[in-house]
Amino acid sequence: MTPPQILCLAILALTLLLLVTEWLRSDIVAMLALVAFVVTGVLRPEAALRGFGSEPVIAVVGAFVLSAAVVNTGLAEQFGRGVSRIAGTRVVWALAVLMLAAALLSALTHHLLITALMVPIATGVAQRGEFPASRLLMPVSLAASIGTTLTLIGAPAFLVADHVLQEAGREGYGIFSLTPIGVALVAFSLVYMMLPGRWLLPDRTAGGGANGRRFALDDYYTELLILDGAPQAGLAYPAFVERYRDRFEVVDWLRRGDPIRHALASRTLEAGDVLLVRSTPQGLADIADEKGLALHAVAKYGEPGDANATDRFGEERLTQVVIAPHSWLVGRAVSAIDFRRRFGVIVVGLWRRDGWVRGELASAQLRAGDTLVVWGEPEQIAALGAQREFLMALPFGAQRLRRSRAWWALGVLAASVVAAATELLPVHIAFLAGAIGVVLARCLSAEEAYAALELRVVVFIAGALALGAALEQTGLTTLAAEAFAPLLDQFSPFWILVLVFGAGAIVTQVLSDAATVVLLAPIAARMAQPLGVAPEALVASLAIGAVAAFLTPLGHHGNLLVYGPGGYRFGDFFRVGAPLTAAFAAITAFVALRLWPGA
Incomplete structure (x- = not known):
């Protein structure tokens, strides 16, 4: 071996040691x-x-920004709610709907984001159907991972694989080159989980009980004011409830301080009406985008113009504080405390573990453990954590969605995909243009676009490509290919692809999928010609093995997201995933040989 090769191997060994032991962050x-x-x-x-x-x-950067636009405009949320309604309460039907939805969304957005989005949806479906969430959460994580195989941009590993092929002098993949394999894998996983696989899933409830939901604040109470000139004025009450049923639930209706609780179907809303509603954090944050509606407390107690200052309503002006057990606030009505004068904030919402709130929010008597959503200037918000009356101050877990820009986001995303699919633009340029497009269309701000970039992933991929370049430049890739090719020469092309898939599946349990492809794809590309197999088929099998292997909760971060909520154990993933991964290897090899039949 030459000195550069020895140095490269030493650096590679140390790098792998640090990645496996996680003593340092992967990007570092x-x-x-x-x-x-x-x-x-x-x-x-x-x-x-x-x-x-x-x-x-560049392609990963564009994909991250486009994914953020899909979330920030409410497209993902609307899709999720639609899926929740369609899923029903039967286990088999819910499995099919949730898995298909997760797979389709993951084809164009980050699978970890989709898993996080689908976890509360799947949990809600399980609660309505009165069966354990463990029956749904693992299949949802699986589908989100497999869905990435439907397009080239589904996972960074495929973009790296495409780069490796181009460095080897091949044309590379198109955005839908891997789609036939992905469709076959998604279809098989659906059948598997709906028939034999669902009997392997545990019937187990997540631990934690009520404590596990302590800060899963789904039922905030707040008051909305119908402003003068509001488009909602004159709207029939049933029509108003139907229009906003996905945003909030109307609990009480006040006009000039008096409740309206009779003949609701025949009444219409008027300017000045106050509605007590129960809403999610996201619904509460979304009020800023609703013309004609304002937070009643802000309009009543805030400075002139505050109610309409939607550009100042961002999440940085909202926080939630928990009433301490021995606070002097306990037992007092919200209106009697004068939060604006004492603390410089306005109470705009209330969460209570048990009990129902009716009438004006200002008349609600506070209890220990109540969580208040308060609105105020950033400096006043920051000072709340030092107040003894509050047990703790927590960030408000929602951001304002730009729902009015949803169609723009969908159009830009579709245009990017079409441009890449028709080869009008290279994939990375198409998605970079899409990222610029959603910012220009005001689907998200430039600051939000930068915040959406997972720089840890971007930096890791850029650094890992240097590792691949070093292996190639020192000739270690060629040496490894010459060493492994004779070992595989005795097998048929089908079994060669299966074994390469298996190598990717095993290595990805200790390294990330992108790192696995960076390390092994150059070797696979070099082995292809001596083995009489198309490099595209060999590299695709390796990359899909790295992405689709479902053997342990450590293989993909999505598995870790469902590990706790599903009450799973380490062995559950291997029991369900081992036969599935073996089937995936065979399916991938079979389809890949027909897509790329020869060297």
């Missing part, structure tokens, strides 16, 4: 490896840094 490890390659002379600086301007990194 990637950067350390990059610097080490330059310092030791294995790579020139321009070669080491080329990953930051590479196609995979």
Whole structure:
């Protein structure tokens, strides 16, 4: 071996050790490896840094921003609510609907985001059907992972695989090149989980009881004011309730301080009416985008113009505080405390573990443990945590959605996909243009776009590509291919692809899917010609093995999201996933050989 090869192997070994043990963050490890390659002379600086301007990194940046636009405009939420209604209460039907929805969404957005979105939906479906959520949560995580195989941009690993093929002198993949394999995997996983797989799922309830839901605040009470000139004025009460049923539930209706509780079907709303509603955090934050509606407390007690200052209503002006057990606030009505004068904030919402709130929110007597949503200037919000009357101050867990820009976000996303699919633009340019498009269309601000970038992932991919470049430049990729190719030469092309899939599936349990592809894809591409297999088929099998392997909760972060809420144990994933992963290997090999039949 040459000195550069020995140095490269030493850096590679240390890098893998740090990644497996997680002593340092993966992005930091990637950067350390990059610097080490330059310092030791294995790579020139321009070669080491080329990953930051590479196609995979640019495509991932665009995909992150487009995903954020889908969430920020409420498209994902609307889709989720529709799925929840369709899912019903039967286990088999719910499995099919939730898994298909998760797979389709993950084809164009980050699978971890989709898993997080689907967890409360699946839990709600399970509660309505009176069966354990463990029957749904693992299949949802599985479907979100498998759904990434439907498009090239579904997972960073596929973008890296495409980059490796192009570096090897091949044309690379199109945005839908892997779709036939993905469709087959999604279809099989649906059948598997609906028939034999669901009997392998545990009937188990997550631990934690009520404590597990202490800060899952789903039922805030707040008051809405119908403003002068509001489009809701003159609207029939039943029509108003129907229009906003996905945002909030109307609990009480006050006119000039008097409740209206009779003949509601024949009455219409008027300016000045106050509605006591029960809403989610997201629904409460969304009120700023509703013309004609305002938070009653802000309009009544705030400074002139506050009620309509929607640009100042952001989540930074909202927080939630918990009433301490021995606070002097306990037993007093909200209106008797004068929160504006004492604390510089206005109470706009109330969450209570038990009990129902009717009448004006201002007349509600506070109890220990009540959680108040308060509105105020950022400096006043920051000072609340030091007040002895409150047990703790918590960030308000919602952001204002730009629902009016939803169709713009959908249109830009569709245009990006079409441009990439028709090869009008390269995939990375199409999605970079889409990212710029959703910002220009005001689906999210430039600051929100930057915040949506998971820089840890971007930096890791850029650094990991330097690792692949070092292996290639020192000739270690060729040496590894020459060593492994004779071992596989005795197998048929089908079994070669199965074994390569298995290698990706095993390595991804200790490394990320992108790192697995960076490490092994160059070797697979080099082995293809001696083995008589198309490089596209070999690299695709490896990448899908790294993405679709469902063996342990450590293989994908989505599994960790459902681990606690589903009450799962480590072995549950292997029991359900081992036969499924073996079937995936066979399906991938079978379809890949028909997509790319020869070298």
